[in-house]
Amino acid sequence: MISFHLTTPIGNLLIILDNTFKLTRIALAERKKESYSKTPLEHPIIKIFSDYFQGKVIEISYPFSVQKLSCFEMKVLEIVRHIPYGNTETYGSIARKLNSSPRAVGQALKRNPLPIIIPCHRVVRTDGSIGGYSLGLEAKKWLIEHEKAILYKLR
């Protein structure tokens, strides 16, 4: 198990890899609570994040291994994984695809172990308001705007 902090425009993130360097979890780094090892100087995941925050469109190619997700959670995350860059979907539309309820979708997203990589920030409420986000609402707004800006530049 390897974990390290990463400073980003949306705050300090805690990155956790397993023994085989697969990405296991991304979370907000809580002030001084979490113990962590030194940041590896060269690691693919660092470059992926730095590319992303610099405005490049990243591929989700890095191997990850997440633990103990329910069948339902995996289905939700699988749908979310395919929302295109800069687009948004709603809790309700995802729920309809799974014959579920928006609330259940929200719950599944809340437990998304890899925010940013699995872009649950692209899921908003039907009425256009932002919804929630495990890395904080400011982060969600920032990410959505960031991706809009990237799309704009590509046109």
Add this chain to the structure above:
DNA sequence: CTGGATCTACTGC
């Protein structure tokens, strides 16, 4: 347009 009641599917205790 607002807030409250009620419905909903799902998870964790």
Add this chain to the structure above:
DNA sequence: GCAGTAGATCCAG
């Protein structure tokens, strides 16, 4: 079981 959700809908005021 039950209570707690990152939602949706309906209806009264």
